[in-house]
Amino acid sequence: MKALLILFVLMNLDKLLKTGRCTETQDQILSITPKTQEQVDILKNVSTQYETALWQPVSPQYIKEETEVHLYVPANSSEIVKDLLQKHAITHGVLLANANELIEMQTRNGSTDPRSSSTFYERYHSLDDIYHWINRTQQENPNMVKTILIGSSYEKRPLYVLKLSINNRPNKKAMWIDCGIHAREWISPAFCLWFVQNSLSFYKLNQDITRILDNMDVYILPVMNPDGYHYTWTTNRMWRKNRSVSKSSNCIGVDLNRNFDANWCTEGASDEPCTEIYCGAFPESEPESQAVANFLRSHKDSVQFYLSIHSYSQMLLFPYSCTLDEAENHKDLLEMAQEAAQAIRRYYRNTYKYGSGAKTIYLAPGGSDDWAYNLGIKYSFTFELQDRGRYGFLLPPSLISRACNEALIAVKTIALKVIEKTKASASHP
Ligand code: 9B3
Numbered sequence: 046m047k048a049l050l051i052l053f054v055l056m057n058l059d060k061l062l063k064t065g066r067c068t069e070t071q072d073q074i075l076s077i078t079p080k081t082q083e084q085v086d087i088l089k090n091v092s093t094q095y096e097t098a099l100w101q102p103v104s105p106q107y108i109k110e111e112t113e114v115h116l117y118v119p120a121n122s123s124e125i126v127k128d129l130l131q132k133h134a135i136t137h138g139v140l141l142a143n144a145n146e147l148i149e150m151q152t153r154n155g156s157t158d159p160r161s162s163s164t165f166y167e168r169y170h171s172l173d174d175i176y177h178w179i180n181r182t183q184q185e186n187p188n189m190v191k192t193i194l195i196g197s198s199y200e201k202r203p204l205y206v207l208k209l210s211i212n213n214r215p216n217k218k219a220m221w222i223d224c225g226i227h228a229r230e231w232i233s234p235a236f237c238l239w240f241v242q243n244s245l246s247f248y249k250l251n252q253d254i255t256r257i258l259d260n261m262d263v264y265i266l267p268v269m270n271p272d273g274y275h276y277t278w279t280t281n282r283m284w285r286k287n288r289s290v291s292k293s294s295n296c297i298g299v300d301l302n303r304n305f306d307a308n309w310c311t312e313g314a315s316d317e318p319c320t321e322i323y324c325g326a327f328p329e330s331e332p333e334s335q336a337v338a339n340f341l342r343s344h345k346d347s348v349q350f351y352l353s354i355h356s357y358s359q360m361l362l363f364p365y366s367c368t369l370d371e372a373e374n375h376k377d378l379l380e381m382a383q384e385a386a387q388a389i390r391r392y393y394r395n396t397y398k399y400g401s402g403a404k405t406i407y408l409a410p411g412g413s414d415d416w417a418y419n420l421g422i423k424y425s426f427t428f429e430l431q432d433r434g435r436y437g438f439l440l441p442p443s444l445i446s447r448a449c450n451e452a453l454i455a456v457k458t459i460a461l462k463v464i465e466k467t468k469a470s471a472s473h474p
């Protein structure tokens with residue numbers, strides 16, 4: 046009997062060991078800083094050859110010596126990737142050891158967890174939830190909110206813009222905010238919802254919100270890339286691009302923030318469909334970017350402030366990203382971004398970098414902010430919200446309110462400045 050038991054244990058030993066090991070290695074986010082050109086080349090290889098997702102930088106071409114790389118490594122490629130790193134004496138740190146658990150937690154959504162004390166706006170929401178939210182928000186605020194269908198996505202999902210407007214003054218100015226150009230940057234749509242909620246609840250209660258809405262209409266596109274966003278909920282949390290099928294390749298998706306007509310597809314973008322920064326077949330080839338561009342073209346006389354919300358890295362960026370040249374009103378833009386960053390520091394003790402895109406992150410063409418700027422929207426910004434890489438795209442729901450509130454104060458700061466400046470220039474042309 047005893048012998049039988051021992052035999053049984055022995056027979057299952059390898060199974061026990063294996064499962065023990067498998068639960069130990071989960072999806073991880075590694076932080077790796079290459080020290081030599083050889084290590085740079087190995088890393089470029091790893092991030093393209095194996096089933097990994099590069100978080101930072103956005104594309105392997107930007108990997109360089111002494112600059113931190115954030116790499117998502119799923120459990121099944123963990124061993125081979127780590128062996129390779131070890132073989133070339135590349136040291137790594139683990140930013141997140143349990144990425145799959147975080148992903149599971151964030152998609153499981155608080156609404157199914159009755160103990161959760163967080164509000165609707167402190168959770169991430171599926172695309173379906175967001176469409177319902179748009180509908181509800183309009184129905185509950187018929188005097189202040191209209192929805193405008195500006196087009197549809199590659200997979201024919203509607204692109205709805207919410208228009209917040211409290212009066213119909215002639216020559217009323219406007220601002221535009223889009224969220225969710227990049228599918229995996231979940232804090233971005235969360236911010237658009239936060240912004241709408243905040244505006245609707247605090248009009249007439251908060252002085253800044255009141256002044257902004259008294260002087261400007263606000264157009265909000267909560268999810269510019271619904272196909273990609275949906276895909277991150279169902280299939281691949283790390284997806285960035287839209288989901289359009291390419292004629293020339295089996296790889297799917299265009300980087301919508303490389304698809305606008307601003308030095309389109311020059312250095313910093315790629316004409317290779319398999320990359321994360323594929324610029325598409327031609328400028329505005331994608332229905333999502335075309336819808337936004339058409340809407341802004343037809344509203345360019347009223348829209349004075351363009352804002353696009355991304356994550357992560359905590360930056361307030363303005364044109365140009367597509368060239369190292371300075372924008373004509375560079376000083377104004379710099380001053381506004383600086384003031385916004387100061388407000389974040391003062392109220393939330395958090396640091397945001399600011400500056401032109403090309404000089405602050407990387408030279409990158411085809412972005413919506415540069416395009417909007419060239420259209421004539423002189424106050425054009427891209428915000429990269431929290432964090433700096435601790436959680437990266439997997440920012441836990443408990444940090445949504447902080448991330449959104451600090452971004453909100455930056456938006457308010459800049460919007461008030463825009464109102465001030467455009468008033469001044471209207472009276473002294
Ligand atoms: C990129 C460009 Cl091309 C731009 N005009 N403004 C901001 C960025 C940064 C975002 C991107 O698309 O890579 C950060 Se996710």
Ligand code: ZN
Nearest residue numbers: 227230355356
């Ligand atoms: Zn982005």
Ligand code: ZN
Nearest residue numbers: 355356357429
């Ligand atoms: Zn980003």
